[in-house]
Amino acid sequence: MRRRLAPGGLLLALLLAAPSGALARRHGVHVGHDRGGRPGPTAAQLTPLLDGLARAEPLVCTLAADTVVAGLSFGPRANLPGVDAQARTLERALGGPVTAPDAVALLAGRLGDPSACVRRVAGELLGRTDSPEAFARLRTALASSNAGERQAAALGLGERGDPSVRESLERALRDPDPEVAATAAWALGAIEDARAVPALREASGHADARVRRAAVAALGDLSDPRAVPLLVDRLKDGDPGVRRSAADSLGLLEDREATPALLGRLGDSEADVRLAAVEALARLEDARAFDGLVRALADADPRVRAEAAEAIGELEDARALEPLVRALRDADAQVRRAAARSLGHLESQRAAGPLAGVLGDVDAEVRRQAAESLGHLELSQAPAGLSTALRDADRQVRAAAAQTLGDIRDPETAAALSAALKDEAREVRRAVTRALARLGTPAARQALRTAMADSDPEVRREAVRALGR
Numbered sequence: 001m002r003r004r005l006a007p008g009g010l011l012l013a014l015l016l017a018a019p020s021g022a023l024a025r026r027h028g029v030h031v032g033h034d035r036g037g038r039p040g041p042t043a044a045q046l047t048p049l050l051d052g053l054a055r056a057e058p059l060v061c062t063l064a065a066d067t068v069v070a071g072l073s074f075g076p077r078a079n080l081p082g083v084d085a086q087a088r089t090l091e092r093a094l095g096g097p098v099t100a101p102d103a104v105a106l107l108a109g110r111l112g113d114p115s116a117c118v119r120r121v122a123g124e125l126l127g128r129t130d131s132p133e134a135f136a137r138l139r140t141a142l143a144s145s146n147a148g149e150r151q152a153a154a155l156g157l158g159e160r161g162d163p164s165v166r167e168s169l170e171r172a173l174r175d176p177d178p179e180v181a182a183t184a185a186w187a188l189g190a191i192e193d194a195r196a197v198p199a200l201r202e203a204s205g206h207a208d209a210r211v212r213r214a215a216v217a218a219l220g221d222l223s224d225p226r227a228v229p230l231l232v233d234r235l236k237d238g239d240p241g242v243r244r245s246a247a248d249s250l251g252l253l254e255d256r257e258a259t260p261a262l263l264g265r266l267g268d269s270e271a272d273v274r275l276a277a278v279e280a281l282a283r284l285e286d287a288r289a290f291d292g293l294v295r296a297l298a299d300a301d302p303r304v305r306a307e308a309a310e311a312i313g314e315l316e317d318a319r320a321l322e323p324l325v326r327a328l329r330d331a332d333a334q335v336r337r338a339a340a341r342s343l344g345h346l347e348s349q350r351a352a353g354p355l356a357g358v359l360g361d362v363d364a365e366v367r368r369q370a371a372e373s374l375g376h377l378e379l380s381q382a383p384a385g386l387s388t389a390l391r392d393a394d395r396q397v398r399a400a401a402a403q404t405l406g407d408i409r410d411p412e413t414a415a416a417l418s419a420a421l422k423d424e425a426r427e428v429r430r431a432v433t434r435a436l437a438r439l440g441t442p443a444a445r446q447a448l449r450t451a452m453a454d455s456d457p458e459v460r461r462e463a464v465r466a467l468g469r
Helices: 009-017 021-026 043-055 058-070 075-079 085-093 101-109 116-127 132-141 147-160 163-172 178-191 194-203 209-221 225-234 240-253 256-267 271-284 287-296 302-315 318-327 333-346 349-357 364-374 384-389 395-408 411-422 426-439 442-451 457-467
Strands: none
Touching: 043 058, 043 085, 043 101, 043 116, 058 116, 101 116, 101 132, 116 132, 116 147, 132 147, 147 163, 147 178, 163 178, 163 194, 178 194, 178 209, 194 209, 194 225, 209 225, 209 240, 225 240, 225 256, 240 256, 240 271, 256 271, 256 287, 271 287, 271 302, 287 302, 287 318, 302 318, 302 333, 318 333, 318 349, 333 349, 333 364, 349 364, 349 384, 364 384, 364 395, 384 395, 384 411, 395 411, 395 426, 411 426, 411 442, 426 442, 426 457, 442 457
16 A cells, blocks of 8 residues: 655655765766855745655655755656655745745754754755844844754854954853853854964863764864964874864865874774774875885775775875785775775876776776776776776776776777677777777778778767878
8 A cells, every 4th residue: 555645744754865975966966056046945835844844754855855955856756756846946035045034934943953953954055045134133142041952053154154254153162061062163264264263172082982083173264373282182082083174174274283193093903993094194295105005905994994095195105016916805894995996096007907807897986996096007008808898897997998998099909999899888888989999000990991881870970080181
């Protein structure tokens, strides 16, 4: 029996289906708030949304709220059966700032809502508008007797990013509710006013770890080198979340004075802290970190090993070849991918054999990365495995192999490339056509004449362009 969605359920389902943040941008879906031209939502449009969020289970509410605050866009889903005009209208309205007086009043009234994620949505939407009334409402709510309302107000003020509220947020760092104080610390980092450094330094010693974590993270956002000694000290905090935030912030500050302290955290008992330390060292690109990062390739956590392999590649140190080749044999695919990618960064022809050896890896992404990295080595002769990779089961691997063969320009690969013009995937045929164009041999030109009859217009254009040179 099909379950019926409760009122607001369809909209929530669509909210959850709509990608948000980095994932959405990766897939080319619009996110974010358009401050120009487009009218924002009215109270009548926001009411069913907020009511639906309030009725949802906390996890569902939080996930849907993530989509709302990132900027909702159904994209092609707008044409699905059941997506009514109201939902499409709300989608367009959420792309604009909240300026309608009734909408501002509604959101201000929900800053103290019993639901934490409704408060969050109200605060963030009020913070993402230039409306003077919304700003005034947030400042007033920061002094509310309701802790949840104060927290939502601090969130909205951080979103607004107006330095004029710095002193008010600094006072909120001393709020008796740790969640309010932590949100105020985040907001001070968001407004990026370096005058907040002393207050955040004090908050980094707060009794509650949540406040310390937020204050330490905010110090990284302010990009002020005065924070480095304090952050180094916080790497020894008793709370792993604080240590992780300290490492993250030191990475953002990119001050190599922190290198020895970060190396010391590679032996931390918490994997998340070790991972943050490796990520920070990668940003510092300090040659002194090389030996420590090589040791991190043997870490028990595959995330740490993979990040260490990436970081070693960023150093572009010739000594990295052997440890990265060993990492190609790691049991975890993400480590092997990172090692293959970093070997390409080294641009050493000595990496050709090991990279060709993993063109048969069980993981398609390892094979694709190996094929791509071989193209960075300035080889004059293609490893035999590259021609074989033109018949790989994964089309992205086949396309990468074709592109690399074009970079190498080995005349002996013309026959394999010509055969690959029959590939079922057009992106592979396009890559093959470009590779044949770069090859430029009589056999390659003959294959390009065949490509002029391809069903894909882009393949035909590439072939004509190459033959016309």
